[in-house]
Amino acid sequence: MTIGSQRNLQVRVGFVSETGKRAANEDYVAACLGQTGAFNRDIVAAVADGVGGHKGGREAAELTVRCFFDAYYSLPETLGVRRIASRALEAANSWIYQQGRVDSRLSGMSCAFSSMILSRRTCHVIHIGDTRAYRLSEGRLERLTKDHVAGRGDLAHLLNRAIGFEDFARVDYAAVGLRQHDRLLLCSDGVHGVLGDDRLQVLLDERASPEETARALVDAALAAGSNDNMTALVLDVVDLPPADRDELTHAIETLPILELPSSGDTIDDFVLDEMLSDGRYSRLFVAIDKRQNRKLVLKFPHPRVASEGSYRLAFVREAWVAARVRSLWIGEIIEVPAGRQTRLYSVMPFYEGETLEQRLNRSPQISLTEGIGIATKLARAVATLHRAGIIHRDIKPDNVILLTAGGLRLVDLGVARVPLLEDFPAQDIPGTASYMAPELFNGRTGDEYSDLYALGVTVYRMFTAAYPYGEIEPFSRPRFGKPVSLSRYRPDLPAWLDAVIGKALHVDPTQRFGDVIEFAHELENGAMWAKPAVAKRQALYDRNPLMFWKLLSASLIILVAILLAWR
Known part of the structure; x- marks a missing residue:
């Protein structure tokens, strides 16, 4: 097994090639994980199968792969993957075609060829002949190539296209988006000729190491009676580089914003079930993915509230953050495979649990111990964003999911302030008024201190179900004095907790904590040495x-x- 990492694209690859019942092995397989110091660092894997019945089949297979690799990495990256790959394979085809006509020992030399080129977040496939390329993604096996054979029945094994057949190779090209944990397969017809797609999927689904899986595929083909050489290359996508701003913006700008759907509708093979919320800006549904048979959450933008540009910007932000910040505390965004999505929406995992807003609206009241646990987890979530230079700007109980298993997720990152991304127009800068720091009402766009303030309001409300300065109406100009003491609503809570939360809620940003971790530290320390005050009978x-x-x-x-x- 080989492990490679190029530009944050991390893969594991393994391959096996066996002669089988043939006298010699005319297959050739190779993988290159990029060239250090070269302009082009794409990951390239290829399988070639020398055409039986012709001289020089093995030579054709090996020369094609070696020539393809050398030419691919020598051409300038600015040409683009498809053009580079086409030129590289054309150079190999031209040399082999001419060699097979001038050297009698290699007369008619030719081979089938399939290559996968992994560049950033895309797999490019270049193919000719009857070798094959597959992708296993989220439990679904997809064949990425089409066999170039003369026909069916007795002619099913006869190629009508291959490297060396003609002076110009007519190759197929395809490109598919990659997802983390995708599994890719290149194989010769000695493997797929006796193992159907269902059997291939079963073996790939076992998720052994790439080399062990390649060995299992070859052994299964031999046991199934293969009379040909058998070659399998398995490549696992361990990690992907994050999508950049231009990629996200282009993908989202091409999707229309349509009227809001209803429960029972089917959108792109997502069956919409229960409506989770219907707010001013979006509508959320529990949905079932028919292709993967799993429960998800889909969020559709409301087409009538804000400008279309601001909506699209919010979706770009959520996708951008999800690609770069991977944390147990931050909600995920699931990337929809290329070509499937026909309208603008985002897809999220379905988290078993309830929002913090739902929890504080039911009995019993949140205890000191439970509340400190929630508050410190939420502070870690906010700190995770701040370390990445991201300001959430809408921290509130509605955007905090308490997981049934005991974890927590901070969600709704569409209004975040993100480095290198254009901010919202002034009239569309978001926020929930009752959680907005005083400085935001004076035109500030939000920073770590305003997030800390919103976190303080959230913790205050978690314990009291009230607001420290009273509920603030949108578009109003509130006056901030001294926050209402916790003891008015919860005399059972200790005075130190009131002091800690009060500091996070200070009207002057410079008088708050230095960061949210300091806030969490004070909460944890207070919980260790202090006990809740004994409830006293009121006068x-x-x-x-x-x-x-x-x-x-x-x-x-x-x-x-x-x-x-x-x-």
């Missing part, structure tokens, strides 16, 4: 002021009556 004046004054007045009347009687 009558606090519980019922009217009754207090009535009793006081009655007492005074009785006292006056006694004094008058005594005199």
Whole structure:
């Protein structure tokens, strides 16, 4: 097994080639994980199968692969993958075609050829003959090549296209988007000729190492009665480079924003089930992916609220962040395979659990221990974004999912402030008023301190179901004084907690904590050395002021009556 990493594209590759029942092995297989110091660092893998019945089959296979690799890495990268690959294979074809006509020992030399070129987030396939390329992605096996054979039945094994057949090679080209954990297969007809696609998928699905899987494929082909040479190359995509801004923007700009769907609709083989929310900006559904038979969440933009440009910008941001920030605390965005998506929406995993908003609206109230655990996890999520230079700008209980298993996910990154990405127009800069820091009402675009403030409001509300400065209406100009003490709503909570949250809520950003990790540290330390205050019975004046004054007045009347009687 070989492990390679180029431009953050990480792969594992293994291959096996066996002679089988033939006298000699006329297959040739190779992989190159990029060339250090070269302009072109794409990952290239290829399988060639010398045509039986012709002289020089093995020579044709080996020369084609070696010539293809040498030419591919020598041509300038600015030509683009397809043009480079076509020129490289044409050079190999021309040399072999001429050699087979001037050297009687190699008369008619030719071979089938399939190559996969992994460049950033795309797999480019160049192919001629009856070798094959497959991709196993999310449990689905897809054949990426078409056999160039004369016909069916007795002619099914006769090629009508191959390297060396003509002075100009008529090759097929295809490109497919890559996903993390995709598994790619190149094989000769000695393997796929006796193993159907279903059997290939079973062996690939076992997810052994690439070399072990390649060995299993060859052994299965031999056991199935293959009379040909058998070659299999398996390549696993371990990691992908993140999509850049231009790639995301181009992909999203081509998708239309349509009217909102309803439960029961089917969109691109996603069956929409329960509606999770129907807000001002978007509508969310639980959905079933018919292709992968899994539960997901789809978010559709509302076409009538904000400008279309701002909607698209929000989707670019979510995809950009999801590609770069991989964390147990941050919600994911699932990339839809190229060609499947016909309208603008985003796809997310379905997280078993409830939002923090749902939790605080049901009994019992969140205890000190439970609340500190949630708050520290949420602080780690926010810190993860801040380390990447990302400002969330809409931290609130609705955007926090408490997982059934005990974890937490911070979601809804479409309004985040992201480095290198254009910000929203001034009139569209988002935020939920009751969670917005005072400086944001003066035109600031948001930073770590405003996220810390929103985190403080979220923690305050988690314990009290109230807002520290009262609920603030959108587009209003609120006045900020001193936040309402926690003890008004929760006298059972300790004073230190009120002080810690109060510092995060300070009107002056410079008087807040240095960062969210410091806030989390204070919460954790306070939880270790302090205990919740013992609940005290409230004074009558606090519980019922009217009754207090009535009793006081009655007492005074009785006292006056006694004094008058005594005199």
